[in-house]
Amino acid sequence: xxxxxxxxxxxxxxxxxxxxxxxxxxxxxxxxxxxxxxxxxxxxxxxxxxxxxxxxxxxxxxxxxxxxxxxxxxxxxxxxxxxxxxxxxxxxxxxxxxxxxxxxxxxxxxxxxxxxxxxxxxxxxxxxxxxxxxxxxxxxxxxxxxxxxxxxxxxxxxxxxxxxxxxxxxxxxxxxxxxxxxxxxxxxxxxxxxxxxxxxxxxxxxxxxxxxxxxxxxxxxxxxxxxxxxxxxxxxxxxxxxxxx
Numbered sequence: 280x281x282x283x284x285x286x287x288x289x290x291x292x293x294x295x296x297x298x299x300x301x302x303x304x305x306x307x308x309x310x311x312x313x314x315x316x317x318x319x320x321x322x323x324x325x326x327x328x329x330x331x332x333x334x335x336x337x338x339x340x341x342x343x344x345x346x347x348x349x350x351x352x353x354x355x356x357x358x359x360x361x362x363x364x365x366x367x368x369x370x371x372x373x374x375x376x377x378x379x380x381x382x383x384x385x386x387x388x389x390x391x392x393x394x395x396x397x398x399x400x401x402x403x404x405x406x407x408x409x410x411x412x413x414x415x416x417x418x419x420x421x422x423x424x425x426x427x428x429x430x431x432x433x434x435x436x437x438x439x440x441x442x443x444x445x446x447x448x449x450x451x452x453x454x455x456x457x458x459x460x461x462x463x464x465x466x467x468x469x470x471x472x473x474x475x476x477x478x479x480x481x482x483x484x485x486x487x488x489x490x491x492x493x494x495x496x497x498x499x500x501x502x503x504x505x506x507x508x509x510x511x512x513x514x515x516x517x518x519x520x521x522x523x524x
Contacts, residue, residue, distance in 0.1 A: 283318050288326040289467045290316070295335050295346055296464055298486055298499065301386050304346045306336065371411035375436040376473070378405050380425070390488065391424050391496050402498065403428025407442055408473060415474050416505045421489065423498035442500075443489065452492040456500070459487040466503055474505045482506050 291312075294300045307315070312323045327344060330336045338344045380401045383393055393399040402422050409417040421442055423431065430449055431442075438445065446454040464484045471478040483504040489497040 283322050284325045287316050288329050300346050302346050306344045373438050374408050376406045378432050418473050419502045421500045427497045455490050456487045457490050461485045470503055
């Protein structure tokens with residue numbers, strides 16, 4: 280049962296961390312989760328208790344379980360690569376591991392400001408891995424409105440430019456990371472394999488919106504940093520608002 284519990288806990292945790300279940304969302308009932316994952320009610324309760332203990336959800340008898348996750352950052356968070364020389368930070372390169380069209384969720388429609396038109400029923404998903412000195416350092420997932428993502432999807436899979444820099448170059452405005460949230464997480468096996476890290480080691484995670492200079496919301500992104508290569512600093516001077524239209 281231990282392995283089943285860990286699997287269910289990790290799956291539910293990722294739904295919260297990556298925004299599929301936003302703050303205030305009422306998660307499925309124990310019986311619904313039992314049916315979906317094919318496990319016992321004892322296993323589901325143990326996974327939910329773990330989420331309560333770590334501050335991801337609250338549980339109230341007669342009302343259900345609700346997402347609490349809201350660890351906000353004031354300003355824009357920048358990952359800082361630890362190097363011997365403070366004057367030179369290696370850029371490395373960025374590789375797109377996956378690009379696909381996926382159905383836009385109700386949360387995506389609200390956050391990105393999608394319409395009910397057919398072209399907004401799907402969004403582009405890009406999974407990117409940043410390499411520094413040949414080592415994987417940041418795993419990123421970007422979910423971008425189709426009118427912007429279609430243009431990025433035509434580009435090559437390897438670049439010296441970050442995804443934000445590519446967006447800035449393609450659309451003639453600087454793309455910003457705003458409305459950031461940050462947390463320490465225990466990544467799942469897939470993330471650990473892609474970053475080449477031990478799953479027992481906590482990693483830095485952040486989530487935010489991709490927004491152009493004029494306030495246009497392009498999409499959302501999540502990042503998991505290799506804790507062996509990064510430390511984290513917060514710049515609290517940035518004041519930028521997003522416009523959803």
